[in-house]
Amino acid sequence: MAGQLGKIVDYIDQLQRYDAPGGGRPDSAGAAAAGASGTPSVPAPHAAPEADDEPRPCLPRETFLANAPAAQDGFLLVPEVRPATGPQGGGG
C-alpha cells in the first residue's frame, strides 16, 4: 500500500504546477457558488442559512442504542478508558 500511496501522491503533486491565482482558499472548497455573471449559484455548505436554535423532537434513545455494539442503562458501554496499570493511564 505504501507504493500505491506514493504513486498517488506523486500524481496529486501536479497541483503544484498549476498556475492558480488566489493561492489556497480553503473557504472555497467543495460545491461553492458556480460563479457570477448571471449564472445561478449553488449554495455552498458554509453559506447554509442558520437554523433556529430550538430543540426539536428526535428519535428515541433506545432506537439509536439498538445499533450500539454494547449499551447499559441507556448509555454506550466501552472497555475501561485507562489501562489497568500506570499512574496517569493514557490509553485512550
Place this chain on the structure above:
Amino acid sequence: MTHRGDGDLWELSAEELARRIRGREVTAVAALESVLDRTARVEPLIHAYLEVFEEPARARAQDIDRRLAAGSGGRAGDDPGPLAGVPVVLKDNLSLAGQRLTCASRILEGYVSPYTATAVQKLLDAGAVVVGRANMDEFAMGSSCENSAYQQTRNPWDVGTVPGGSSGGPAAAVAAGSAALGFGSDTGGSIRQPAALCGVVGVKPTYGRVSRYGLVAFASSTDQIGPIARGVRDAALATQVIAGHDANDSTCADRPVGDLLATIEDGIAGMRIGVVQEIDAADGSGPAAGAAAPAAEAAAPARGEMAASFEAALDALRRAGAELVPVSLPSLGAAIAVYYVIATSEASANLARFDGVRYGRRSPGAASLAEVYFDSRTEGFGAEVKRRIMLGTFALSSGYYAAYYGRACAVLAQMRDELTAAFRGADVVVTPTTPSGAFRLGEKLDDPLAMYLSDTYTTPASLVGLPAVSVPSGFDRRGLPLSLQIMGRPFEEATVFRAARAFERQVGWQVAPSFRGAEAGAG
C-alpha cells in the same frame, strides 16, 4: 432479449408501468412478481443485490393495490402517486427504516437504519416499491464495485467486466431488468460512470437539489443522490420525485423544482451545446500528467475508440439541430488530483464516526477503548477506504495543508471560473462520461490511480456542483456501451434532460444486455 415490446412487466419503463398500475390495467403485485422472477434469473449472473426485501416488498405492493381498489366504484380514488407500484432498488448507503444498511463494509455489519432517508421517503410517498439494497464499492469509494466487502457485481453486457462504481449494483440491476429504477449517490461520478458502463441513464442532480438526509456521508461538499434508469424520461421522472427542499439537510436548496417532463420532448433546435476542447489531454496524458503517463499509454486504444464515439455523438447532436460551440476547460487535466485531495480530506473526517462504539462492528478482542477504535477500524475497513482516509489526513496535516488542500481549492476555484465562462456561451456542456467502456474484472484492482482516472470527466460537475446526466451513445469494439455526459447550469435540470432526451431519440438506444460470458444465458 429486448426491453421493448409488450412482453413481461419487468421490461416496461417506470412511467408506463405506473400508468398501467394507476389505470388498474395491471396490479402492483404482478409488476413486483415479474421483477422478482427476473431477479431470480439474472442475480446468479450479476450479483447486483446484497439483499432482496421480498416479503416487505410484497406487502407494500399489496397495499398499493388495495389503495387503488379503494378508489374504484365511483369512490374517491387514493392515488399512490407517480411511481405507483414501480419496483426500485436502493444503493446500500440509503437509509430505509428497519432494514439493514452496510455501505458494503464489514464495519457496518448488523447495522439497521433507525430512520428513512428523505429521498427514499419521497419515493415511498410517490408509491414506489423498494425491492432491495444493491451492492457498491465500500463507502462509495471505487469505480468498479470490486471494493465491496461482500460480493463482486458483474456487468450484464459482459459478466467478465465490471459494472462500474461505486453505484455498480443499482446500475447492473436496472440494466438487467431486476428493478425499473435505481437510486445511488454520486460524489465524483459514482452514478454516471456505472450507468455509462452498464448502458443506462444516470443522473447527478445539482448540489442542493436533493436532500442527503439519510445518505451515509462520504464527501459532503459533493455528495448527491440521483437516479439510474433505462431511459431519459424515467430518469427525469425519478429526479422530479426525489428533488426538493428538506429542513433536515441545511445544504438542500429551497428552490422550486418545476416540471422536469414539461419541456423534455421540445428538442434541441438552436440549443448551444458547448464541446470541451481539452478531452484528449485530460485523462492522464496531458502536460501535467506526471506519474499517470504509463496508465494513460495503456489506455490509448480505448481513448481512440472513445474519441470516435464522442465525434459520432456530436454529429447526432448536430443532426438534432443543436449549435455546437467550443468551450475551454484547461483545468480538466487536474480534476482528478483536485477531487482526490478534497474528497479524501472530507472522507477522513466523515469516516471518523465509525469507531466501534456507537454502531456497527466492534472488534471482539478489544480490551481497552484504544483497542476498540484501532482494531474495529483495522478489521472493519477495506484497503481502499483505509487508503483514502490516510490520503485525506495527509492532505490536511499541518505541514502539507497549504500544498495539497489549499492548492486543490485554488485549482477548484479556477475550474469554477472556467465552467462559468463556458456556460455564458453554451446552454449545456458535453464530454464523454468515461475514457473507455467497461474494463475487465481485476484489470485495475492493483493500480488505484488507473481506477481513479476513469472519473476524469465526471469530477468537474461534482466539484462545481452542476447537474449532469450520462446517456448511452454507442458501443466500443467489444460491443460494450459508451456514453455521453451532458452538464448544465445549476438547477437547470430541465434543460439537461431536454438535451439528453433529444440525444436519446437520435441514438435510438435499447437497453438489451446479452450477459456475454455467462454459461447459461439469462435472456
